[in-house]
Amino acid sequence: xxxxxxxxxxxxxxxxxxxxxxxxxxxxxxxxxxxxxxxxxxxxxxxxxxxxxxxxxxxxxxxxxxxxxxxxxxxxxxxxxxxxxxxxxxxxxxxxxxxxxxxxxxxxxxxxxx
Amino acid sequence: xxxxxxxxxxxxxxxxxxxxxxxxxxxxxxxxxxxxxxxxxxxxxxxxxxxxxxxxxxxxxxxxxxxxxxxxxxxxxxxxxxxxxxxxxxxxxxxxxxxxxxxxxxxxxxxxxxxxxxxxxxxxxxxxxxxxxxxxxxxxxxxxxxxxxxxxxxxxxxxxxxxxxxxxxxxxxxxxxxxxxxxxxxxxxxxxxxxxxxxxxxxxxxxxxxxxxxxxxxxxxxxxxxxxxxxxxxxxxxxxxxxxxxxxxxxxxxxxxxxxxxxxxxxxxxxxxx
Numbered sequence: 489x490x491x492x493x494x495x496x497x498x499x500x501x502x503x504x505x506x507x508x509x510x511x512x513x514x515x516x517x518x519x520x521x522x523x524x525x526x527x528x529x530x531x532x533x534x535x536x537x538x539x540x541x542x543x544x545x546x547x548x549x550x551x552x553x554x555x556x557x558x559x560x561x562x563x564x565x566x567x568x569x570x571x572x573x574x575x576x577x578x579x580x581x582x583x584x585x586x587x588x589x590x591x592x593x594x595x596x597x598x599x600x601x602x
Numbered sequence: 603x604x605x606x607x608x609x610x611x612x613x614x615x616x617x618x619x620x621x622x623x624x625x626x627x628x629x630x631x632x633x634x635x636x637x638x639x640x641x642x643x644x645x646x647x648x649x650x651x652x653x654x655x656x657x658x659x660x661x662x663x664x665x666x667x668x669x670x671x672x673x674x675x676x677x678x679x680x681x682x683x684x685x686x687x688x689x690x691x692x693x694x695x696x697x698x699x700x701x702x703x704x705x706x707x708x709x710x711x712x713x714x715x716x717x718x719x720x721x722x723x724x725x726x727x728x729x730x731x732x733x734x735x736x737x738x739x740x741x742x743x744x745x746x747x748x749x750x751x752x753x754x755x756x757x758x759x760x761x762x763x764x765x766x767x768x769x770x771x772x773x774x775x776x777x778x779x780x781x782x783x784x785x786x787x788x789x790x791x792x793x794x795x796x797x798x799x800x801x802x803x804x805x806x807x808x809x810x811x812x813x814x815x816x817x818x819x820x821x822x823x824x825x826x827x828x829x830x831x832x833x834x835x836x837x838x839x840x841x842x843x844x845x846x847x848x849x850x851x852x853x854x855x856x857x858x859x860x861x862x863x864x865x866x867x868x869x870x871x872x873x874x875x876x
Contacts, residue, residue, distance in 0.1 A: 524812075532808040539804050540822055543797035547843065548784025550825030556850070557805055560815030564808060580812065588851075 492597035493519045496577070499593055501585030503562070507601060510534050510574045524580055529564075533578045537566055554591055563587070567594040570602035577601065606632065613641075618648055626658045630665060638662045653683035660692055669696055670856055687713040691726065698730055700863065706730050767843040770834070770864055775799030779867070782843060785826065794841070801831065802839050819857070821850045830857035834864035
């Protein structure tokens, strides 16, 4: 699982990556820069992912594949892992990160842990 | 029709030639828009960096009332060839249609600097300054799209109840405008609106607690469609939904434009949201 996170944290501008249990928002694995509070990120990301999933399903858009929260000073990116494990792969990034590259690595990591 | 046959024959003989530009335009003028669209797309595939190809495609899209894509294509044409007067006039026309007269005039001015003797530009200026009752659209005029005087109800047509994948809600999840339907045609507006209010609150909380500052957009890819959520006002949310054929980056650009229009729309309603 740690190797899966390596894929993501190698990308320039990524401040941390985590595997999070989508059901309870607990950290499964993490690689975070100093100052990032893993448990808080995990809880918030899983909560937001859950709400977004319900909104998308209500809209007939199916399960979420990737989502990206853009903020003034950074971004939060999430990909749910396939399978029954209920794991989401989360990255916290700088505002000028290459989103396309992080997305690809998140998808690869999700495939690896799914 | 003979012209079209002759041009089609020439293009068949030399598919890589630029004859497609004349053929596409001839088809467009005959209002054979689907055929014109195919010609334009095929031409663009062979000549993706040709501004005239993007211009042709944009004109056909405009005739088909697909203004968002037309804007993108004319925008691309101007990026490739900043002095492309056809694209500048096309953009001016689209800005005029959404009521942004300053941008419309700025693009016409740019076109006039390139072609100071183009009489259609004076007509277009007259239309913008005079309300557009009689003057034609900036040339080349779309075949089926005469310009309308600025009509407030059309400025944000997608939020006037039309099913165009736009939904504007207030902070409590109440619908302000727009509508959403799922693939089966069922109206899912209220359900999505109710969930979205929670998403917005959670997004704001997440960004704040992570020290990321204020959130300014949330993009998501679903199995059957992509969405972008933005905030045109502190207490309002705008959801833009498109099928998966539209990449997230392009969707974000579209959503930014829609957010600006939504902000103006809200201001005209007399408030900044709920």
